[in-house]
Amino acid sequence: MSEFDYDLFVIGAGSGGVRASRIAASHGARVAVAEEHRVGGTCVIRGCVPKKLLVYGAHFAEDIHDARKFGWEVADCKFNWTVLRDNVLAEVDRLEGLYGQTLDSHKVTVFKTRATLIGPQKVRLADGQEISAERILIATGGWPFVPEFPGSEHAITSNEVFHLDKLPKRVVIAGGGYIANEFAGIFNEFGSKVTIVNRGDTILRGYDEQIRDRLLQISMTKGIDFKFNAPFQSIEKNDDGTLTVHLENCDAITADAVLIATGRTPNTKGLGLEDIGVELDEHGAIKVGDDNQSSVPSIYAVGDVTNRIQLTPVAIREGQAFADSVFGGKPTVVDYKNVPSAVFSHPPIGAVGMTEAEARNKLGSIRTYTSDFRAMKNVLAGRNERALYKMIVNAATDQVVGLHMIGPDAPEILQAAAIAVKAGLTKADFDATVALHPSMAEELVLLK
Structure with missing residues (x-):
């Protein structure tokens, strides 16, 4: 029998923590996770999921107006905030339940309370209970930064x-x-x-x-x-x-x-990390190596708490890599090059790879291609809003090193295009691809 209560104790049941817990358990580890707020973390409970639902709701303001140009006799509409708010919160509740079911189905023990470190291999719950684990994973994410000023x-x-x-x-x-x-x-x-x-x-x-x-x-x-x-x-x-x-x-x-x-800062305050020798950077983030291990060998960290790239899919990959490496016998290192990102503004932005300024500084000789156009829908709707697509190319190799887009559905289009950038394809490869017409995405293979 092991001298520890668990093989792995995870503090934080957000995207990274849940993925690490589930995968480690699937590899046969005895896993427990503590979450003081709600299972699902920032993304599911108070971040990208509810925010994206609000973004969808906001789009109807323009869609309803534009529908009249497309022949729909739309009456004047009134927006009801409480209906959308309550429906969004209900969806958050549903997703939290699914995350809980996932942990339960993998036989992960969940403590719905705060946990702090009292040793390299021991935690204390808010009720005073002390639990030992061979390894501890910190996945407490980030927290909104509020500057100090009166009021x-x-x-x-x-x-x-x-x-x-x-x-x-x-x-x-x-x-x-x-x-x-x-x-x-x-x-x-x-x-x-x-x-x-x-x-x-x-x-x-x-x-x-x-x-x-x-x-x-x-x-x-x-x-x-x-x-x-x-x-x-x-x-x-x-x-x-x-x-x-x-x-x-x-x-x-x-x-x-x-x-x-x-902005958001790593959520490490009050966890007891410094007391047991875990090194933090000037922002309070846990310093880790490529293997997600901290300065204390038994303690690891993934996700926003490490302040590497504050994106949910990155936290998930880090959690998976940790579990596969430590418990699955499959050493895995996350590749942080060419990670796509999006801003769900109105209109949205999608980006992957180097900006023009970064490419000039790093590569010297580059070529840029842009397409500045009105989406077909905007033309008929009478909107002057223009989309902008931009491609950055290494002049020496013809490799596409950056794609940047703003316009309707830019993140949806960018996800597929990011595969090409990640694969190191060239401008010639884009040019050789037949356009899908009529679409906004076709602009990517028509850039001159």
Whole structure:
């Protein structure tokens, strides 16, 4: 018999933790997982899944309007926030149940409570129970970062936004990243007056400059207001329940809600990691090697808590690689090159590989190809909104090293195109592919 209660104890039942638990158990390991919030983690409970459902709901605002140009006699429609909110939360409940069933079917023991480390191979639950495990996996994900300033307690984050009692007529969103721009598009389509406040001078750092400039242009055309170089000074709650936001270099703004979307930090606070010698970086992320092992040999970490690439599919791959390597006898290392990403803004963005600036810095000699066009649907609907596709090519090898897109269904198109970039295909390979007409995706094989 083992001297430990479990072969593996996982702290955090999000995407990475659940995948690692399930796969390790399938390899014969005795596995337990502790989750202090809800099974499913950020993505399922308070992230990409409920957010994408809100994105779908927001799209109907334009679809209903455009339908009239396509011959549909559509009556004036009224949006009901509480109906969508409750339906989305019900779907979250359903998915949480499925995640729980998955763990149960693999005979993973679930402790619905907080767990902290008290030793390299021992954890303590919130009720005081102590459990030993040969290996411990930290998969606690990330948590919204809220800057400290007077009145910050009056703001909400992406954790609370799905539970609003009513739709705010005016909303101020702090931040310039994907979360800020996604919720700006959502609230704007629902009819809220949206102002994005950014302490810097650009949105979507890390994305190609032409693509992010196009989103800024379209967002402003849709009525979203942007305030740049305007750090928060304070938030004042008024007697009528409204909020007054005081900013540097900008007039005060009155709003009904303030959403802080200034990034996410690794969720390591209070876990006891430092006490047992687990090394953290300056952001609080757990330092790990390619094998997901920390500075303490019995402790591993996967997902956003390591702050490598904060994407759900990456966390899942890391969880799978950990379980296969440690318990399955199949050493696996995750490849972080050419990981595709998306921003579910209005319109959405899809990207994979190097931006133009990155390619010039790294490769020197490159070629760029762009297609700037109106989607067929937008033409008939009378919308001037234009899509932009951009391909970055290594001039020396003809290899496609980057694809960047903004336009309807860009993430859906990009996923398949990312396979070509990952496989190292060339511009000639794209050119040799017959176009699928009429479609937006055909622009990728018609770039000149």
